[in-house]
Amino acid sequence: MEDSWRSDIALLIHGAFEEMYRECRHTDVDVIVDDRTFRCHRTLLAAVSPYFDAMFSSGMKESIDGVVTLHGVSKVNFESIVKFIYSGSKVVTKSNAEELLKASALFQIKQLHAKCEQFLLENVNNENCIGAWKLAKSHECPKLSEKAWGIIMYNFQDICRSEDFQCLDKDDLIEIITHEDLHISSEELVCDSVFRWFGADPEGRKQDTIHLFEYLRLPLLGSEYLLHEVEPLDIVNENSRCREIVKEAIQYQMLPSRRWDLNSPRVAFRKYASVEDVLIVIGGYNAVGEKVVDMLAYSFLQAKWFFLTPIPIQLGREFASIVYGNDIFVSGGSQKLDCLLRYRAENNDWYRCTSPVQGRRRHVMVAVCESIFVLGGYDDTIKDESKRTLSSVEEYLINARTWRKAGDMVHAVRSMSAAVSKEKIYIYGGILSDDKDSDHIQCFDTRLSTSSVVSFLPSPCKLTKTVVCDKHIYIVCTDGSILEMSDQGDAKCVHTMKYFNRRRFGALHRKGGLLLVGGESGNAISQKIVFLNPDKNWTEYTYSTTMPARANFGSLIIILQKKYLTRTFKSD
CATH class of the missing domain: 3.30.710.10 (Potassium Channel Kv1.1; Chain A)
Structure with missing residues (x-):
């Protein structure tokens, strides 16, 4: 009333x-x-x-x-x-x-x-959404801004050809092309839109376009577009920073063996892309000691685990795994010493490759140029126990699908880790033939097929994991200490994690930092995933999502089509 x-x-x-x-x-x-x-x-x-x-x-x-x-x-x-x-x-x-x-x-x-x-x-519609968005931003209209922005994101392919788009200032353009919600079928569309924007006023927008190159995701372009549409541009030839960014993209495309060492903000997949990068966990043992052939993928985007196509055979423990380009290679293992398998990410399936001459486990495997090298390890089938620890190095030529003996390391060793720098393979520590822990840093030169001991670790160690991030090589030890190898070849401790004490964990490079996955702690299996950021005084971030209870597993990161992420994994 x-x-x-x-x-x-x-x-x-x-x-x-x-x-x-x-x-x-x-x-x-x-x-x-x-x-x-x-x-x-x-x-x-x-x-x-x-x-x-x-x-x-x-x-x-x-x-x-x-x-x-x-x-x-x-x-x-x-x-x-x-x-x-x-x-x-x-x-x-x-x-x-x-x-x-x-x-x-x-x-x-x-x-x-x-x-x-x-x-x-x-x-608001496709024709006026850019004007509406700019108006809303400057006059406190959150609802209008949200709706106009959504139209820009969803219909970018059409809107980027409009006159209003050509009139955007640099900061507004950056805000649009860097957003993760942009609906595009390929990054070529974004590059095309920026190049058209530049073409509308080449002289006035030259410096702005140079700055915009920082935000173009050039490594994700098709190689034809990169080499024929981007590299020949005058603005690239005239500016050193643009050339550096294009060179980075070409290296990403042309060096599949080193692709996952690259740390660049330009290697990032948008929310609505058909692919995403995922953490892979392969095989090993579960919490009750059962051998598993599961292949699991963790979606960073969805924070969920999914089943992929399982390994076709039992590998047991102590196999080696690497990523080459976007495929996974797995070799050896206690159940099948002379095995090499290849997982093709494009069709989510496994294939059997030619078997190596020397079967092994507890070995390391790395990719160099267009080859895979397996080094050292242990062969249970050799009668003379003193010779079971191996020094041999075998090379698998990926395109020819054949193996050859590449050479030998100076010291036979097992349970070590390895990294690649400039076509040289560095082998860190491990266990020697006399069962003593090694402090050697050995080097195998893949060009010359020669071996040498280049330096020594601060102390003997085994079961380490090595992560390469750009030109930095980090060796993660079981006691939580992290070593960095210098350009001179020696290694020093740069950080120590408290309460780590893990064995057989996974260690990978992701976005400039170290991703540490699971591992064994005494008789227990750790299910932690931890990210360490070297650039921020080794700040540690623990993922809220735990990993499946696995031991002696392989862990890698690949790019996978989202259509394969359908079967959700539930805890054992």
Whole structure:
């Protein structure tokens, strides 16, 4: 009942003010806009507009002499504002909505501002979404901004060809092309849009376009487009930073054996891309000691584990695994010493490769150029126990699908780790033939097929894991210490993790840091996934999602089509 009373008196007051405005009764302020004067009531203007309230309360000249001159609004639009204030009439149209929104923001008339935003919200489309988005950003219209942004993201392929897109400033363009929600079928579309934008004003936009190269995801382009459409551009040839970025992309494309060592913000897949990078866990043993042939994928995007095609045979423990390009190779293992398998990510399936001459486990495997090398390890089938620890190095030529003896290491060793730098394989520690732990850093030169001991670790160690990030080589030890190998070949401790004490864990490079996966801690299996960031004083971040209970597993990161992420894994 009380609300109806308030409504009745409000209508009475509003109607009275409208009548008094028409008859110029009790008006006490002249508002001059262009060459027109509006005779208004201070009280009403101040009631609906904090802008006028502040003006009339400030003691300023306008509050004393009763004359206000306004700028930044046309007389036609101010007439609409006055009409809205005095009569509550529907004054917003297609032709004035944007200008009335700006004026209502200036005068802080939030009721009219809301009406303008709602009108624009109902009429935003592909043709005007960029203008609406920019307007909404500068005039506090969150709903309009959200809707216009969604249209830009979803219909980018069409919108990027519009005239409004060509008129974007650099910062707005960066905001659009860097967003993870951009719906595109390929990164070529983004490059095309930036190059068209540059072409609209080559001289005026040259420096901005050089800056934009930092945000183009060139490594994810097709090699034909990269070599024929990007590399020949004058702006690339003329600017050293652009050349560096293009070189990085070409290296990513042409060096599949080193692809996962690269740390670049330009290697990132958008939310709606058909692929994503996933953490792979292969085989091993589960919590109750059963051998498993599972292949599991962890989606960083969805924070879930999924089943992929399982390994076709039992590998047992102590096999080796690597990624070459986007395929996984697995060799050896306690159940099948002379085995080499290849997982093709493009069709989510496994294939049997030619078997190596020397079967082994507890070995290391690395990719160099277009070959895979297996080094050292242990062969249970050799009768002479003193010779079971191996020094041999075998090379698998991926394209020819054949093996050859590549050479020998200086010291036979097993349970070590390895990394590649400039076509040289570095082997860290391990267990020697006499069952003593090694502190050697051995080097096998794949070009010369020669071996040497280049330096020594701070102390003997085994079961280490090695991670390469750009030109940095980190060796993660079972006690939680992390060593870094210098350009001179020696290694020193750069960080120690507290309470680590794990064996047979996974260690991988991801986004400039070290991803440590699971491992054995005493008789227990750790299910932790930890990310370490060297650039931030080795800050540790523990994932809220745990990994499956696995021991003696292979762990890698690959790019996988999302269509294969359908069978969700549930804890054992």
